[in-house]
Amino acid sequence: MKAIILAAGEGSRLGKIGEGRPKCLIKIGDNTLLEIQINTLHVCGIDDISIVRGYEGEKIDVPGLKYYDNPDYASTNMSHSLFCAWKEMAGDILILYADILYEEQVIKRLIESRHDIALGVMVNWKEAIRQRTKIALEELEMVYFDSENRIREIGKRRPEEYETQGQFIGIVKCSHRGIEILKRNYDRVKKLYSGKPFGQAGVFEKSWLTDIFQEMTELGVPLHCVIIERGWMEIDTPEDYERALTDTQFVRRVARMKTNWNHRSGFYNRLDWTGRDELLNAIVEMAGVLRSKKVLDIGTGTGKVLMALKKQCPEANYYGVDICQNMLDKVDASYDFNLFIRDMENLHGFQDNDFDLVTARMVFHHSKNLEKTMTEVYRVLKPMGRFILCEGNPPDLCSIPFYKSIFRFKEDRITFLLDDLVNLLVRQGFQKITSRTVILKDMSLNNWLENSGLPFRNVDIIRKMHYECDVFIKNAYNMKFRNADILMDWKFSVVSGIK
Incomplete structure (x- = not known):
């Protein structure tokens, strides 16, 4: 068409x-x-x-x-x-x-x-x-x-x-x-x-x-x-x-700005950040021993988190949910995961107290209703089950306006700081909350923009914003200008709590 x-x-x-x-x-x-x-x-x-x-x-x-x-x-x-x-x-x-x-x-x-x-x-x-x-x-x-x-x-x-x-x-x-x-x-x-x-x-x-x-x-x-x-x-x-x-x-x-996941699924595995070991390792380490346990990954996309967890513990039972069938179709079938089309605000089909571990990497910023999403996570977790939440953050408080202005041309999303993520877990009643910050160094701006499925005009606008931003923004992201590309340090927070 x-x-x-x-x-x-x-x-x-x-x-x-x-x-x-x-x-x-x-x-x-x-x-x-x-x-x-x-x-x-x-x-x-x-x-x-x-x-x-x-x-x-x-x-x-x-x-x-x-x-x-x-x-x-x-x-x-x-x-x-x-x-x-x-x-x-x-x-x-x-x-x-x-x-x-x-x-x-x-x-x-x-x-x-x-x-x-x-x-x-x-x-x-x-x-x-x-x-x-x-x-x-x-x-x-x-x-x-x-x-x-x-x-x-x-x-x-x-x-x-x-x-x-x-x-x-x-x-x-x-x-x-x-x-x-x-x-x-x-x-x-x-x-x-x-x-x-x-x-x-x-x-x-x-x-x-x-x-x-x-x-x-x-x-x-x-x-x-x-x-x-x-x-x-x-x-x-x-x-x-x-x-x-x-x-x-x-x-x-x-x-x-809306996200066409069917369109983006064709580029998703080319995004460098999705496969970076630093972020996946942080989630695996927080998950602990998973032997014979039942694991649910929300917004599983092409299955990167599930694959990292299964490599660490092949014996666990792994489930993944996503709103996009095209994404799930790109999950490596040899892993034999249990994959379902579900919205994170409504995990229907899963019983109460069903999972030992629930993970959600880079998906909560798409939530239409955080309260409903957190209620569903808490519902499907077993008592003493663990929830691990991972989201990207602005590098510092002064960079928040720049961070938000970038994503205005990418998608409709929620901006989180570390405290926001911790408070989500606290309000839902999670205990023993821990967190860590992960910095992915030298992330390519071109790789991100060219594989995000954005209209060309939006790509050009976001690229121009990076080249023309104030010096304190460039310093906050540790920007390095290399061969018509910008290498940047991206900040992520990983938060964990026990039900």
């Missing part, structure tokens, strides 16, 4: 908010509309992304994307812009407007559609319109569809002109067959209507995608709806922009 984002328009209805820049570059919080879209597409497994530029197009310059230009953006519209990217129009494709925000569930529902041409349609449009008092109703792209979700009418018109059931959200999914159907129909209407009125446009070149779609429905070409009830917002007017800024819960959901 690839994506084409249509970003050629000027966005004049935004007034001064969008003045002098493409609409997709306005900021919602810390990120531009385009950055938020790209992040969501990456999370959904779409890395092949093309942008059609127009107004102030040279300002759209995100590394890792493909660019096509519509030099006639001022005298054309969406349909013309789309076909400026003709070269990309093969295979399965998502076509997206550039002035929308959407949650990943919206994209996933469209991707999963079995229809050759599927349009996202918001059925709660009346509720949305009540919040958009400044929008001209005739500017809305409204949809009427039948009981099988087949579109019967679509286009820009006032909702009362026919029995409106939804609003087109500016996202279309085409299968490899669907995109060929769309191309053939575009070629046909272009030959018939070039320079002439077409659909609701004064001239074909100014037509909207919905004009093409309406023509296709009238000819009997099947177009279908994917019903969307929430998780979408259009930014077309100053009122829309203000609404986006005030709807902080929605913006947090769409704008936070």
